[in-house]
Amino acid sequence: MGVLSWILFGLIAGAIAKLVLPGSDPGGIFVTIIVGVLGGLLGGWLGSSVFDSGGVSGFNLTSFVWAVIGSLILLVLYRLVSRRARA
Template sequence: MFWTIVGWIVFGLVAGYIARALVPGKDDIGIVRTIVLGCVGSIVGGLIFGLLTGGLRGFDPAGWIGSIIGAVIVLVVYNKVTGRKSRA
């Protein structure tokens, strides 16, 4: 159980960091929000993959690519909702 949680944290951090690098502009959301961004992005990526393949699996995590795509989507939505992203 402990290593599963550590795995999700590391996975979320890497996926969130890559998503932050792909979305243009400055993001100062911190490491905790980056981890949450990656973990939520993984779930969103899994949902999108399930919808595209016709086999909705529920809240299953996606692989690396699906997680990064999901994290980019979550980051863009987060920036639009909070208005945090400046055009710098």
């Protein structure tokens, strides 16, 4: 699956991650979109390389789940880093 597909998945996965982890994020909607796109790329890499998931090969449910997982990971990390920076 190409990088453009993971970016598209990331946009959608970022919105899902925001629904799963509601709250005020510093940076607003644009930062959340960027975190979603990067999370989709992270999820694609995790699923393909680290866990050798054969299902990460196109627009399917497994690929989407990996994109959401990557977005959730990055959203949590972003919130932790931004809290420490404010403190």
